[in-house]
Amino acid sequence: MKRQIAVIVEHTGNRILPVTYESLSFAMELGERLGLNLSVLILGNSIEAMAKQLAERTGSHVTGIKGAQLESYNGEAYKGAIVEILEAFDPSYICMPHTATGFDLAPRIAFFLNASCVTSVEKIRVREGNIRFIRSMFNGKLHAEMAPATAKAVLTILPGAWPSLEIHPGSKGSVHIIRTNFSPIASQTLEIKESRKEKLNLGDADVIISAGRGIRKPANLHLLEELAKIFPKSVLGSSKAACDLGWLGYQHQIGITGQTVSPRLYIACGISGAVQHISGMRGSQTIIGINSDPDASIFNAADYGIVEDLETFIPTLLEEFRHFSESS
């Protein structure tokens, strides 16, 4: 039998998360290169409909692991319910999205299976027949090529790095549901609380001016406010770092743990370009980065890069704007 590449599905409220289809797309690509069979694993309590949907869309075999203790994610319960099944399946690779669930679960499984664990994979590279996984370090300033030193590897896939899986024609796939009554002993998930953050709908804005730690002091926020005024429908966004410092409320935060936005124009001011931030704004139509560090990785995402100190650049820009509007 062909060796397997397994994908663990992430879902919430009976809905498969879009990042799962990106991990599936990654697994298809790696599977094709290495001649591995894709198999899909989904854990939960009411998973039948999702399992069927996955089988149809991937044309692969879907194993559902069902139990009352799996109603919502719990690292200990998920690990307990899945490791024996994974030992039997013996996949060479186990993949899942790099989310708070993914990076919680991946090392638990890797430890048990004596597997390597590579997180936040964004590219596959083949060198002299060896598979390497590329991931970012130093807020995206460097790329590292990682190689598993073991027979098996558990990988988490960076959201946004692979396209969503197309519907797979041909085979209809198949579903097999296994029941488990594994109960966690040392930890218990009680509930999922919805975001407590006040709602600020960044999604409606045409233009977002975002502040990062690089604005250096809250007093400089007024520069961004002035800049925002030159655009009709604009709001202030921010990086998590600027929120953590108390400069802006969390309702302004953009990124994986904040809001996902795709305005027509996004201006990142003093933001380094960490993957967790980029994930939340890469869908913007035009991206401008203002950063004093020419190596900042925000420039890899930007359409226009401006290497300047924003404390002097934004005032100059505002001054030029006044000339511009007087003359036009």
Next chain:
Amino acid sequence: MKLLVCVKQVPDSEGHLSINQEGSWVTYEGKTAFRMNRFDEFAIEEALLIRDHISHDKQTSINAVSVGPPRTSLTLKKAMAMGADEGIHILWDQNLYMSPFDTASLIASYAKDKAYDMILTGVMAEDDMHCLVGQFIAEILGYPCATSVIHQEIINGGSQLSVEREIESGRRECLRLNLPAVLTIQSGINTPRYPSLSNVIRARDQKIITMDAENLQTLKKREELVSLSYPEPSSKGFFLDGTQREKAQTLLRILHEKSFI
């Protein structure tokens, strides 16, 4: 209660990073500034808040541990200046990459017979960005673990923890853990304090316990970093050039052409 906080020293990554000749890691030049990983500042602060909260327990102690070359001792001093009682330096005198599994294996080997009630780490190291070390320590020691923790509270007379972890879109997962446990702390959980002058002076005289990484038992290697490279510059973007004023003018022209203004 005995608390252990893992702190990592990281380079301040504003500015250019040079890759060494072998392409295996970064060479830090004399001017590189090092500091405590920011997520670990939140972990230290959280430990200090726990100690304040259970001040009736006079036995509460906070140890800070770090794996790294000699310069790492400065980061341990900072942890002590913030208020940690003791610094433990697992000395690994090489400027090379260490995998998260190896780091965790060293810290777990140190911690295993010390009866810590809680081990705190940051959710992520700003340099290598794995989000793994805390979970691996928990697995090696067989402790329960919660990642990306944004709130914690000791409950049931000190036998359990009530925890909230931050997941996507700002939602929170609430769980309960038995102690001993490992928590990986997310930024924003608190406001890390600046060391007070008296604490800085006290920390200056405090000794750091140093042990050689080679004398600790470690587990077999799991994954390797083969090489580092600079990301290919994006094909879509370009830099505006000229003086500051010229850049401002160019930008306004672009914004006008695209009918933003």
